[in-house]
Amino acid sequence: MAPSRRRNEKLRALLSEARWPQAALARAVNALAAEIDLDLNYDRTAVAHWLSGTQPVPPVPDLIAEAFTRRLGRAVSPAATGLDGEAAGPAAGRLPGFNTPIGTVLTELCGMENDPARRAATRLLPYREAELAQLARATAPVQAPGTPHAAREADDELGAVRLAVRFFSASFDAHGGHRARTALAAYLADDIAPLLREQDDGAPHRGLLVEASRLSFLLARMHQDTAVHGLAQQHFGTALRLADESGDAMARAVVLRGLSAQGLALGHRQSALHAAEAAAAATRRAPDGPARAFLLSQLAVAQAACGRHRSARVSMAGAEDALAKGAGAGTAEPFTTYSSGSLEFQRSEVLRYTGDLSAARTALTNSLARRPGAxxxxxxxxxxxxxxxxxxxxxxxxxxxxxxxxxxxxxxxxxxxxxxxxxxxxxxxxxxxxxxxxxxxxxxxxxxxxxxxxx
Incomplete structure (x- = not known):
């Protein structure tokens, strides 16, 4: 079907409301494309074509909508831009809705990784800053009773899942996000999702939800490491939902911490700070230890990035104290340990944001000396x-x-x-x-x- 050439008055009205010249919209779309590892080089002439009725190819309508959402501070859909015709994203890449059972979410979202057509569509999802802010503001559900670690380990199936968490975590550290990503997605879709549907509520089920959240968190980190930030954000959201269903406050806080780090890397400093604050607040009554240090160190970095240097120093001191008091309390397992080398890296980030490059250099040198070679x-x-x-x-x-x-x-x-x-x-x-x-x-x-x- 030939594209419509009717003038796009919706887009023109949005440009006027945003007080954007055409070149500014083009620059914003190019920047959003870079967040999902897509190289676009639009200029004002492209925007002029859109205004005249030309429909851009996917995922550009979604990127334009996200650009206006950030500029105007309210949700703008592709339909509101007048660019929601056949050029909109393919149904193959449609995401499961929020009310979809979590097992089905894993099957559908992770199953896309092994379907070339759907994989290509989902990797073009835009990163949505408003979604980060929404997740940071959301209140956790009423906490379920904590599940003793020994009881979780006693379950054979859960023990096997914990082995998978160790494997994929080690793979990410040693080889980066490009490797083992599709294997992890297949494992979540083909093994974890059926387990979640089969098990009834109870201690093993809650433990499985925690481990599934950790695996989804790792998959999000892998996509983040490959600059596929929109899809990474979706997996972080799935990890957060799994953590909430488990009732484990620390599992929820870990995901919020990951969302904060991703947002900060993309330049969304205030939203990243809110997510880091929510992570620390969710575990305020938790005992000191590696996990608490993990959360406070990210809070310190986000505070420093937002110019709150005094607060950053206080949070970093809290992270150091938590790690020192919890020395020997954790296990050598992913998500239960936090190394002094990683803490020194976060310290260097705080110092870099405060402008003390000499001290940041010293912290990085210390970090390198304490990191495992693998x-x-x-x-x-x-x-x-x-x-x-x-x-x-x-x-x-x-x-x-x-x-x-x-x-x-x-x-x-x-x-x-x-x-x-x-x-x-x-x-x-x-x-x-x-x-x-x-x-x-x-x-x-x-x-x-x-x-x-x-x-």
């Missing part, structure tokens, strides 16, 4: 961050040494975050390419930073 993703990103700080301090040759270490770990990874760090490395080093050390790093990195095809 954590290739953490080591790579830490070395890259250290190198960027060193360049900012004018120590280019030291930065080159750090980037060489980054490249050592990058070779073990398939990680979008590490690839982005490699791109920043090239940009920062190119002005110094006449220096022997810088030229050597650039020559070594050339295959790394060359454009790669879609994963």
């Amino acid at each position: 954590d290739h993703r953490g080591m790579a990103l830490s070395h890259a961050q250290l190198a960027e700080i060193l360049v900012g301090l004018g120590h280019v040759e030291e930065a080159c040494a750090a980037w060489n270490s980054f490249l050592d770990h990058h070779a073990q990874l398939r990680s979008g975050s590490a690839d982005q760090a490699a791109g920043r490395m090239r940009q920062l080093l190119t002005p110094f390419r006449k220096l022997q050390a810088a030229n050597a790093v650039l020559q070594r990195a050339f295959p790394v930073v060359s454009p790669a095809g879609p994963s």
Whole structure:
């Protein structure tokens, strides 16, 4: 069917309400596309075509709607932009509704990962800032009685699920988000979802909900690591719903912490702070330990990013105290432990936001000394961050040494975050390419930073 050429007065009215020139809308759409790893280069002429009646291809109508939603501070649908015709997203990528049973949500959302047509559609979902704010504001349901750890472990099926949590967590740390992602999605859809439907309420079921939340959280992190932020946000939402159904306050707080970190990485500082505050508040009465330190360290970073430097220092001190008091209390399991190396990385982020690059450098050096060598993703990103700080301090040759270490770990990874760090490395080093050390790093990195095809 030929596209309609009727003038789009809805879009024109929104532009007027937003007080946006056509070029500003184009820039906003390009920026939103970058959040889902899509390279668009629209300018004002593209907006002029939309105003004249041209229908852009998916997911552009959704991106335009999200751009106006953020600009106007209210929900704007693709229909409200006049761009909701046949060009809207394909039914193959339609997400399950909120009232859908959680087992069905896992089957449908995770099942899309192994269907090429639906996978392509879901990876073009926009990241919605308003959804982050909504999840941060939402009140947790009445808490169910806590399930003793020993009782959970006694269940054979639950023990097997916990083994899967350990495996996928270790895989993410060692190899990045591109690897094992489809395997984890299939496991959630084909194994976990049926278990949730089969089990009745009770201690094993609540324990299974917690572990399912952790697996969904890991899948969200994997998609986040590949810059598929809209789909990552959907999996974070599923993880939060699983945590809420379990009645486990700490499981809920962990997901809110992940949502905060994702939002902060995308520049949504205030919403990220609200999510971090909600995570810390949900576990205010929890005993000190690694999990509490994990939450408070993200709160400190979000506070620093929003200019609340004094509060950030207080929260970081609280994280240090919680980790020290809980030393030996946790187990060497994902989600129950938090390393001093990870805490030092968060400290470096706080210091970087406050402008103290020298102290941030020291914190990163401490972080690297305390990280396990098998954590290739953490080591790579830490070395890259250290190198960027060193360049900012004018120590280019030291930065080159750090980037060489980054490249050592990058070779073990398939990680979008590490690839982005490699791109920043090239940009920062190119002005110094006449220096022997810088030229050597650039020559070594050339295959790394060359454009790669879609994963």
